Amino acid sequence: MDGEAFRRDGHRLVEWVAEYLDEVERHPVRSRARPGEVFAALPPAAPEHPEPFEQVLSDLDRIVVPGLTHWQHPSFFAYFPANSSYASILAELVTAGLGVNGFSWVTSPAATELEQVMCEWMRELLGLPGRFSFEQEGGGVIQDSASSSTLVAVVAARERAIAAGAEPSRLVAFASEEAHASVQKAMHVAGFAPGALRAIPTDPSFALDADRLRDALVVARHAGQVPFLTIATSGTTSSLAFDPLDALAELAAEHGMWLHVDAAMAGVAALCPEHRFVLDGVARVDSWATNPHKWMGAQFDCALLYVADRAALTAALSTEPAYLASAEAGRVVDYRNWQIPLGRRFRALKLWFLLRLEGAEAVRAMLRRHVAWASELASWVDADSHLELVERPRLNLVCLRHRDGPHATDALVEAANATGRALFTRTVLGGVPTLRFCVGARTTERRHVEAGFALLARLAAEGAGRRAVGARGRPGEAAPHGTGVGKIGGCERPGGVETGDQGREA
């Protein structure tokens, strides 16, 4: 493939991507592919000789697209969003075209310094403290994910503690019971035994209970252990609970612990002054992470990690073999020493394109729309006779349940997702199944939130009706998993709702 073919096929793919995004709503949100279906549709061996571009494009439409769960769909309300923007997609094309690997400053100074500038821009926009700035002792870096940011923080905290004389086997870390699974995984990868991470119970709002942490610290100290790290969450996965950073910072200072904050989705809300409560207490934390690739419109992967003491980070992660030596080392930022892997993509471009081509105000406007709709949604749920709120909504997340109990909630999630018209995530809060309705796609409009609610309300009412019938006549029908999914999946589209699923779902 030469430059001429690249131009010709590149233009076609620009149109293809534009069309995909124009029409993403036509697809069922969750793929209907069965396990093994895509695998079986592909030939068992690679071609020896070039195939026509048309053939690849056709297979993309025929085999790949129906096998996707459409994260950019306006009715994708599952997990956390991975929303993207046209601007950041363009930046990814540039990143790919340039093909540089900025693991050291010298291997592309602009890749490093643009990333530093983007970290400073974002720090200012978010209202983060000056101690996270390169102008002071801190700095920022773009990681691939919040999980990696957490792992980096764990390793940096561990090494700081060991350098201070702690016995590695005595180190213990703390996080709330609602912390993301990646916290446990990071501790595990970093070599800690399961018992080295203490799960602290939460208060009724599902935030870490600082009093319980205080107690746990006393117990740990009495057992001869060395508390070295607390990982707080600003916006938990299951319910967007906010751990009390001020109280945790007190305890961290008292015990010499590193305090890392995982604000993966909610952190970007600080772009809006009225949502800046998400930063309460941030002035005293050691590291703080948020993912512009979740809710801000930067393409995955774009995860920001800020540290107050960059020397602690690089002390923990630096390698300086002869073949990576450079005359500028020590005078510049070598980002390989801020992360786990060596190689790194030129990720800063997508933040740069996003902020310059959209402007910060457009991002704020999107966040505000989502928060406003989530608030409206919560009021509809609250007024529904079959649904109930689990929590007052926080930012863009609404947690709800079927009033008929856990089995009804489970059945509701499955039935709703099976329609292909919207996608929700089931979680468990306080031991009880819960449906998460997270409003965060760039393409989402108010009508999609309305339709998503209408879908849930109708299915909840039907499910309740069937359960009532079942309770009288056919007890077996109330089984929680899969019951009625086929029937519900085949029901009429709700009136006035235009999400549609009659499209290219081949």
Next chain:
Amino acid sequence: MDGEAFRRDGHRLVEWVAEYLDEVERHPVRSRARPGEVFAALPPAAPEHPEPFEQVLSDLDRIVVPGLTHWQHPSFFAYFPANSSYASILAELVTAGLGVNGFSWVTSPAATELEQVMCEWMRELLGLPGRFSFEQEGGGVIQDSASSSTLVAVVAARERAIAAGAEPSRLVAFASEEAHASVQKAMHVAGFAPGALRAIPTDPSFALDADRLRDALVVARHAGQVPFLTIATSGTTSSLAFDPLDALAELAAEHGMWLHVDAAMAGVAALCPEHRFVLDGVARVDSWATNPHKWMGAQFDCALLYVADRAALTAALSTEPAYLASAEAGRVVDYRNWQIPLGRRFRALKLWFLLRLEGAEAVRAMLRRHVAWASELASWVDADSHLELVERPRLNLVCLRHRDGPHATDALVEAANATGRALFTRTVLGGVPTLRFCVGARTTERRHVEAGFALLARLAAEGAGRRAVGARGRPGEAAPHGTGVGKIGGCERPGGVETGDQGREA
């Protein structure tokens, strides 16, 4: 930015990328940016409102491009290549446009299953054993980098050993003195004390000396330690040495160690049957990694990791919180459990596009060109009166020195790189500075290798001449670092060489 603007600006960027690659040769290979220069050229704060696309494009040309080290330059002979192909750049546009996050099968079945198929295609093309296939007990996965593949192997091996009853503090791992720095970093991240990784001396070819490993194992056992892992290298960074996998597999079997192989660049040479020696002994290893993003033309990041026992991998890396549960779990591959982070890009597309739009034979042809030119290059070096080979060339890497000794070699590397006409890496082999000349860019033609050699030969002769003068009259001038760089950087272009550096180097 809307779909219409995306189309318009996307088409312009396709042309921009095509033009960048058409003319990449016009840039100095290594950026001439000074530390802080790019940082200072960018405004201190993000714009509140959209800026014109023209402005961003202009800044890309004016600020970013001169700040890049051009990895796609045909005279980029440094590090390992990160070569790319037009096909894989197109795939990255699609990956960005789709914006799916395939961390679980259910979050995009096609992302998972296309990746599985690509691993099978590559396994067949490379001639890897059936035990790395999903049809048996193994499988493949695309990581971001070989460093991450190594870390994954370290964690899997560690957990297998612990599950078998080993005391974590007694675990010790082995790698050669020439193993990549990421091996030490992976052990460090995984929580091992520095002493837990034993660096085994190499034989005269810089390959791990299996007899020395055997001795080290005896010593470790006598000290009550538990050898759990050997990390072999197939193609070391400094000289492309190949550790003896057969002998290592014997020792691994004897001691119950996991045997991981880092074949980051050299592994893809197995695409050519005549280079399949790079796989000697692979039939008995536990895991094996190579990076199509280095020498095969897949865009970074695309690092393949194969394991013989996928259950050992997922046992070490799985997390199954409620919010990630799916009905298909256990019946499908959930790639989040094969890697360190949670989130993942749809990386399989670039292998698919590359192999379909180029065909395997075109990739082999590129590898063969590079190997043939490296072989020619070695003969020129061998015949030169100022340069000498450190080793017979292996595949696409030639290691050479100045015959006048270490200082002359150091000065040669610096002087050559300062010209901007080519880029080489300095390493240290057997304690002596060495220049690595690695032929691996897609854009490289024979004339670039010739020009690179001519540059080195001329600078070596000039340096030797100046040192001879200096030895007689001005002893200070022979100082190793930076001497004469200014003068050499300003010298005439060699006759008939068309690399050029008069372009847009603003």
